[in-house]
Amino acid sequence: MQTTETADKRRLLSTISHVAIFFSWTFASIGVPLSILFISDDPVVKANAKESINFHLSVWIMGAVAAVLLAIPSFLTLGLLGWLAGGIGFLWVSTMTVLAVMNALANPDEPFRYPLILHIF
Secondary structure: OOOHHHHHHHHHHHHHHHHHHHOOOOHHHHHHHHHHHHHOOOHHHHHHHHHHHHHHHHHHHHHHHHHHHHHHHHHHOOOHHHHHHHHHHHHHHHHHHHHHHHHHHHOOOOOOOOOOOOOOO
């Protein structure tokens, strides 16, 4: 049976791993879950950190693919398609992150799995 301190630490580290995507849209944001992955000994925290890293990588890859696919049509339509795709992408990232944080806070013993992402790690 785990103590309250362990559960609180698990909640905090798992939440920080998932929220890191809002710290910055640069490569620095992946450093937070990566450092938690190497520092923590807790298997659930490690699983949440790995999932967060996979989510970051998936978002970057999907964003790059969308940018390439929308470059010419967006240029021809004065950027409307790009803004629409960016808005939908931002809503998806925000919604998935909020769901991950809610899961980390409500179920500290269970790692969150993002749907529709690449699982590299």
